[in-house]
Amino acid sequence: MKVTISVIKADIGGYVGHSSTHPEVVAKVEEYAKAGVEKGTLLDASVITCGDDIAIVMTHTKGKDNEEIHKLAWDAFVAGTEVAKKLKLYGAGQDLLADAFSGNVKGMGPGVAEMEIEERKSEPFIVYFADKTSPSAWNLALYEMFADPMNTAGLVIDPSMHDGFTFEVMDVYSGKAVKLETPRELYDLLVFIGATSRYVVRAVYRNRDGEIAAVASTQKLSLMAGRYVGKDDPVLIVRCQSGFPAVGEALEPFARPWLVEGWMRGSHTGPLMPVSFKEAKPTRFDGPPRVIAAGYQLCEGKLVGPNDLFDDPAFDDARNRCALLANQLRRQGIFEPHRLPPEEMEYTTLPKVLEKLKDRFVDIGEPEAKAPGSGEGEIHE
Ligand code: 13P
Ligand code: 13P
Ligand code: MG
Ligand code: MG
Ligand code: MG
CATH class of the missing domain: 3.30.70 (Alpha-Beta Plaits)
Structure with missing residues (x-):
């Protein structure tokens, strides 16, 4: 069916x-x-x-x-x-x-x-759901689940996964997407999805037969007043077992926390904390960002579940490390890189303050320069 x-x-x-x-x-x-x-x-x-x-x-x-x-x-x-x-x-x-x-x-x-x-003979899948972050928060996790054999043993030892997976990646500014096949194009893929403020994984497909393996809520990131605002708290569906990552392989990336964009006012960097359903109530500085994993078995279209998959003491260490990272980042208050750079913030007073003080900026004889990151020819050896 x-x-x-x-x-x-x-x-x-x-x-x-x-x-x-x-x-x-x-x-x-x-x-x-x-x-x-x-x-x-x-x-x-x-x-x-x-x-x-x-x-x-x-x-x-x-x-x-x-x-x-x-x-x-x-x-x-x-x-x-x-x-x-x-x-x-x-x-x-x-x-x-x-x-x-x-x-x-x-x-x-x-x-x-x-x-x-x-629907397969048995169809386990996970719905990941995060608050105080953006869809690009899934980039690192999806890379590890579907392209990193140090995370997903099945990529090496399960013949049905051994051909790898293809990632569909969207450029949030142009609205265009590109499909990249791993392991062959792994390094090209990482050039893009490592740049989380611009590129977001939309979907993952199995190379062997093109089967859909994962899909994230990135199709239309909010554009407010013509400006990209990427902090839509995201969802992600991942199919598991029998040719897809085992449930434990799909959960494993979250056992080693990493930093994502979001947190207070959608304008800070913070660790993504894997939590049980009842702990998904971010309060400290409106965070730190949270993720839950709701596991389901599909049965003739019926949802058997959800099973609260991060409700496991084996994730306590990840949660503790997130709390320590939160302490460290909070130490920097309003200073970058805890606070995001102006172009990544959900809202900012910078233009207003610049406007107010524009007549007080005076020429001090320094030459004008292009902002970095504009691209071509910037090779640092
Ligand atoms: P069980 O022996 O508990 O069924 O586990 C099998 C397995 O492959 C776990 O990853
Ligand atoms: P939400 O995106 O979860 O509504 O959070 C917004 C915010 O500003 C938190 O400080
Ligand atoms: Mg929210
Ligand atoms: Mg809100
Ligand atoms: Mg949000």
Whole structure:
């Protein structure tokens, strides 16, 4: 049976501030998801939360980008927003950028990750869900899951994975995407996805047969007033076992924390902390950024789960190291590299302050220079 897994997520109000969701808001979204199952639009649905974000994990037979499915999620978030407004929650309806639904939630604020698959004899998959960061937070994890044999033993010892995987990478500014095949083009891939402020992994495919292996919510990153704002708290779907990474191989990158963009006001660097569902309530300096892993087994389109996969003391050390990294970074306060450079910040007062002081900038006889990173010919040997 062909089944589509659609995960659509939004922040429709924080409780308190940006730290968490309110149970009444989640219950309203669940009510709409359940009604979708009862009506037969959906095969099944599961509502999960991370920080102030809510995701609806849906299964159905209508394929990707289906209007009815997207509208169901949109309506659920609009109804949830009404509850959030009634409680005067913070940023009620934050991610609903459009006034009315128009065919597809992409570009309207909510994040979307969808894949259509032929359900295997056993179909385990993981929905990762992060708060206080951006979709490029998955770049390093996806590289390790699908292209690094030091993380994923299966790339070496499982014949069905041995041909490797192809990554689809999007340039968030041009909106163009490129497919790169690993291991052959691994170094080309890393040139791009190491540059997390510009390039984001959209999807991963298995080389042997082109099967979809992973998909992230990057299709339409929010552009506000014509400016790219990349801090949409992201979701990621990863298929596991039998020709894909084992569940433990897919979780392993998160056992060694790394730094991502987001945190306070979407304008800081911080460690991505893997947590259980109940610990996904970032409060310290609105963070540090969190990620949960919701494991499901698909059974004739029904969702058996979620299983809270980071609820394992083996991840305690990662959590402790994130807390130590948080201490170290917080030491630098408003100074870079803890605070992001001006072009990466979600909002900034720099232009206003520059404007105010423009007449006080005087020529001191230094030559003008081009900003670095513009590209060509910059070879440092
Ligand atoms: P079990 O022997 O517990 O089934 O584990 C098999 C396995 O391959 C784990 O990665
Ligand atoms: P969210 O993107 O989770 O709403 O966080 C915004 C923010 O400004 C946190 O300080
Ligand atoms: Mg928020
Ligand atoms: Mg959020
Ligand atoms: Mg955010």
